Amino acid sequence: MxxxxxxxxxxxxxxxxxxxxxxxxxxxxxxxxxxxxxxxxxxxxxxxxxxxxxxxxxxxxxxxxxxxxxxxxxxxxxPVGEVPDEATAIGHPDGSDLDLWAAVKALPEKQRQSVAYHYLGGLPYDVVAGLLGGTPAAARRAAADGVRQLRAHYERVDAREGEGR
Structure with missing residues (x-):
């Protein structure tokens, strides 16, 4: 049931x-x-x-x-001249990972969607491929490229923070 x-x-x-x-x-x-x-x-x-x-x-x-x-x-x-509504904290409990959301948003569309569906949605690559229109290998590659870009982003952030100390 x-x-x-x-x-x-x-x-x-x-x-x-x-x-x-x-x-x-x-x-x-x-x-x-x-x-x-x-x-x-x-x-x-x-x-x-x-x-x-x-x-x-x-x-x-x-x-x-x-x-x-x-x-x-x-x-x-x-719209112009209006203050946008604030985003809720759902999905980022303490609000500290807004940088992560910005980094994910900056990824190319296929990479962003592949990362979202596989890593956030927990979907296997064959399902991701069906959603995005491609092969499981292409979905895997797009997700891997997206994760590599996110890691590089955080390595740059960590390096900047280390210089400021």
């Missing part, structure tokens, strides 16, 4: 938000994609097979919603 949908949200909500933020950045668009993900999931949940991988299913929905948000963002005018 499937678990209640409320439990699905409680168990997987933070993971889905981390994936949305990794793809869209830490702002309200990611929060909107999170909400849209769970609205769509709630509608489809009764028809989901009991043996389905709920986590992978939710990450797939989140990926599609993030693409929808990206497309909508391209069509929308940018």
């Amino acid at each position: 499937k678990e209640p949908f409320e439990r699905v949200v409680a168990v997987h909500g933070a993971l889905v938000l981390r994936v949305c933020r990794a793809v869209l950045g830490v702002h309200t668009d990611a929060d909107d994609a999170w909400s849209e993900t769970f609205l769509a999931a709630m509608r489809a949940y009764p028809g989901l097979a009991e043996e389905a991988n709920v986590e992978a299913w939710l990450v797939t929905i989140a990926h599609r919603k993030a693409i929808d948000v990206t497309r909508a963002r391209r069509r929308s005018p940018l």
Whole structure:
């Protein structure tokens, strides 16, 4: 028997938000994609097979919603003269890893998505490849390149901090 949908949200909500933020950045668009993900999931949940991988299913929905948000963002005018809402602390509990989110956001799109889906979403490379349109080897390479760039970023940060001492 499937678990209640409320439990699905409680168990997987933070993971889905981390994936949305990794793809869209830490702002309200990611929060909107999170909400849209769970609205769509709630509608489809009764028809989901009991043996389905709920986590992978939710990450797939989140990926599609993030693409929808990206497309909508391209069509929308940018507001001016308004102070943006502050991002919540969900996904970065003490707020100290905002630099990490910025570093992930700076990665090329395929690398950012591969890192998000594999390392944050826990999806195997064949599923990541299906989401991004490519081979598992290409998804693995993009994730490895993204992680290498993140490591290089932090090596530069550590070197700058060491010089300031």
